[in-house]
Structures are given as structure tokens and as C-alpha cells.
Amino acid sequence: MxxxxxxxxxxxxxxxxxxxxxxxxxxxxxxxxxxxxxxxxxxxxxxxxxxxxxxxxxxxxxxxxxxxxxxxxxxxxxxxxxxxxxxxxxxxxxxxxxSKTGETSNYKSLCGMCLGNKVMRKIPRVGFVFEKCAFNKFDV
Missing domain, CATH: 2.30.29.30 (Pleckstrin-homology domain (PH domain)/Phosphotyrosine-binding domain (PTB))
Structure with a gap:
């Protein structure tokens, strides 16, 4: 406001x-x-x-x-x-x-899965899917 x-x-x-x-x-x-x-x-x-x-x-x-x-x-x-x-x-x-669409916000920090700039390597609990981890399984 x-x-x-x-x-x-x-x-x-x-x-x-x-x-x-x-x-x-x-x-x-x-x-x-x-x-x-x-x-x-x-x-x-x-x-x-x-x-x-x-x-x-x-x-x-x-x-x-x-x-x-x-x-x-x-x-x-x-x-x-x-x-x-x-x-x-x-x-x-x-x-x-x-109308700014989150240019200043960091979407990784919104999910609570980040520690500093490093993304956690573990797959979180059931209910959350980490795309980077899912793609790493398929070597993409």
C-alpha cells in the first residue's frame, strides 16, 4: 500500500x-x-x-x-x-x-530450502519436489 x-x-x-x-x-x-x-x-x-x-x-x-x-x-x-x-x-x-513481478525477490528463499547461496542436496520431506534434484536423477 x-x-x-x-x-x-x-x-x-x-x-x-x-x-x-x-x-x-x-x-x-x-x-x-x-x-x-x-x-x-x-x-x-x-x-x-x-x-x-x-x-x-x-x-x-x-x-x-x-x-x-x-x-x-x-x-x-x-x-x-x-x-x-x-x-x-x-x-x-x-x-x-x-506491477513488478518479483524482480527483487529470491524465489529459492521463499521455499525455505536454501542455506545462503547453496541449495540443499537432500530431497525434502514428502509433499515437496525439488526440480533440480528431480532433473539430476535423469542426468538432465
């Missing part, structure tokens, strides 16, 4: 590239610890999980607001136009921090 500065932005436009009528939806953008949520005037919700975000791009300021483009790992591309540049910058920085 320490990465979130702005949790709610009103009057945000969601641009739909695939719509035949060049209309945009106006609604409220919410930023939570796990999701980005857009609710339009018809109460239709658009949810984006932070771990699905591949890239966030803040485009130059226009007369209608500050464009924010979010590219997802499931090939979804979402265009928001935020009315205030400061709110857009806060959302942009928050999404950059929240």
Missing part, C-alpha cells in the same frame, strides 16, 4: 479501439493493492490485475487530459485519459511499482 498515492480518480475516459462508434466511456478509476478498477456510468466494471500488467506508458499531455496506456500480458491494451496530469503521474508511478 505504500506505493499507492492516489486511490480514486474521477472523470477518467476509457478509450475503446475496437468499438465501431468512436465513443469513450467516462467513469471512475480505482487503484487497490491488487487491481486497477474502472467503473463507467452504467456501472460496468473493468478489472486489471497488477500481475497481468506488462507495460505502462504515459503519453504526452493533450487538451483532453493525460493519456495512460496499459499493455497486459494477456495481449489486452487499455487506453485511459486522466483529466489531471498529477493524478496520471501518481497512477503511473504506482502501477510501475505494483
Amino acid at each position: 505504500e506505493h499507492i498515492r492516489t486511490t480514486k480518480v474521477e472523470h477518467v475516459k476509457l478509450l475503446d479501439r475496437f468499438s465501431t462508434s468512436n465513443k469513450s466511456l467516462t467513469g471512475t478509476l480505482y487503484l487497490t493493492a491488487t487491481h486497477l478498477l474502472f467503473i463507467d456510468a452504467n456501472q460496468r466494471e473493468t478489472w486489471i490485475l497488477h500481475h497481468h500488467i506488462a507495460a505502462v506508458e504515459k503519453l504526452p499531455l493533450t487538451t483532453s487530459g493525460c493519456p495512460l496506456v496499459i499493455q497486459c500480458k494477456n495481449f489486452r491494451v487499455v487506453h485511459f485519459v486522466v483529466p489531471r496530469e498529477r493524478d496520471c503521474h501518481d497512477i503511473y508511478n504506482s502501477l510501475l511499482q505494483l
